[in-house]
Amino acid sequence: MENAAEKGGRILIVEGHPKYFVSHRLPWARAAREAGYEIHVTALKTGDGDLVREEGFRYHDLAVQDRGKNPGAEIRFLYRLYRLLRALQPDLVHFITLRSVLYGALPVRLAGVLAVLNSVTGLGFLFSENAWSVRALRWGIMQFLRAALRHPNQITTFQNPDDAEIFVSRGVVPEEQTAVTPGSGVDPSRFGYVHETAIENGQVPIVMLPTRLLWHKGVEVFVDAAQHLQRDGVDARFVIVGDTDPENPGAVPKAQIEAWADDGPVEWWGREASSEMPSVLQQAHVVCLPSHYREGVPKVLIEAASCGRPIVTTDVPGCREIVSHEETGFLVNPKDAKGLARRIQELLNNSDLRRKMGRNGRSRVENNFTAAQVADTIVECYDQLLAEAP
Known part of the structure; x- marks a missing residue:
């Protein structure tokens, strides 16, 4: 831990899939690394871990079977995540996507992680459909989140204010522990302005x-x-x-x-x-x-x-x-x-x-909506959480 402490802290990012880390999160991770953080990555789904390693980040294979196959596989993944947290001893864990937040709420508490950043990147079909089965699932998940998201040193980010308002108004997270980022952002130099073909x-x-x-x-x-x-x-x-x-x-x-x-x-x-x-x-x-x-x-x-x-x-x-x-x-x-x-x-x-x-x-x-603006917000959250960690 001495090396990580000298750099600023060790962070574990838990993504839904490695390819989304590469396509959506690289600006955040690079900015944090430049700020002195030691970045580790894992994901809920299998495959494509080498894409993360090729970008120079340490990737930990945890998932051996994709989500939704059977409850036993889900429980085994939670146990492996807990074991990784105990072995790696990150100063902060960053969960990206609502599913990652759900999976990580219990392991971080059991492992004694000092700081947590939750990034809710959209509420998906769970808040779009009104079939009775979806409404029941939505109610159950919100009840679980209301109890689980009680880490004493956490921030939850949302990509739009509507999602933030749902979580705050339903008592899932306090307003003072929320932030809104403009999506994942984009590199305007890569997605350059070009006149349309006439x-x-x-x-x-x-x-x-x-x-x-x-x-x-x-x-x-x-x-x-x-x-x-x-x-x-x-x-x-x-x-x-x-x-x-x-x-x-x-x-x-x-x-x-x-x-x-x-x-x-x-x-x-x-x-x-x-x-x-x-x-x-x-x-x-x-x-x-x-x-x-x-x-x-x-x-x-x-x-x-x-x-x-x-x-x-x-x-x-x-x-x-x-x-x-x-x-x-x-x-x-x-x-x-x-x-x-x-x-x-x-x-x-x-x-x-x-x-x-x-x-x-x-x-x-x-x-x-630039990626640099989003990265600045994420790194500021890292800085704030670790400054307040006991």
Whole structure:
């Protein structure tokens, strides 16, 4: 521990999946390392640990079986997490995603960890659906969190104020122990502002949905809007970028995506395209995300705005943080394919409006949604928690 103490402290980051640490959290981890912290990483799901090691961070393999397989696997993971905490003796543990927060609440108390940072990156289907089974699960989880999140030295961060208000108003966490970060942020130099390819030169405009292919991300709503516009004679390419997630119960089956692409309403660029998002987004004329899901702040919308693309998304928590209605894009009602189509057509018919909204979106990102700003907030939380640790 002497070496870690000299550097400023040892931090264990518990992520949902290693690939999300690399795609979303690297600016935080790098900033903390530059500030003198010793960073270790683990994750709830298996695979891709080498992606973290390639970035120069120490990765600990804990998960031997992905979540949801059986209760015994879940309990064994909790025990391995507790053993890692005892062996590593971190000064602070940073749980990222609500699931990580749930898994870690008991092990950190048992292991005597002095400081905890919880990052709730969105409330997902748990606060989006109202089926009785989901309501019962939501009630049970909130009861557990109300009892579990009582660490004497903790901060809980949220990506939008709506999520923070739910936790505070329901007595899960005190307001003085909360902070709001603008999503995961983006590097504006990587997602650079690029003028759209001129439609006037004969190119067919591209309307793009870049997302994980989950039903609650509004994939079917996007397809319905595309079909509606094509029936009305609108000449545009409707492109879906992203891959499906077979482990997620809300995943759109690959066969369904292929059927839509074969029938013609949309093109599917797939996972390969999503690995080069700056150049992919720069090909779009309009970016859509008709999500009816409790997002944190969708990273892809921050990236699209950074590239100077107007956005049509839904008026739900998270999405409305990045899109200012009629300034950087349009907000429509969830599950409203006709409303989505109407706003898409409005943008396709008005290049001046597209470019104005694109410029406004870029300014909004530069002022409020950079990865550096988020990293500063996270490191400040680390500093505060360790300064107050006994």
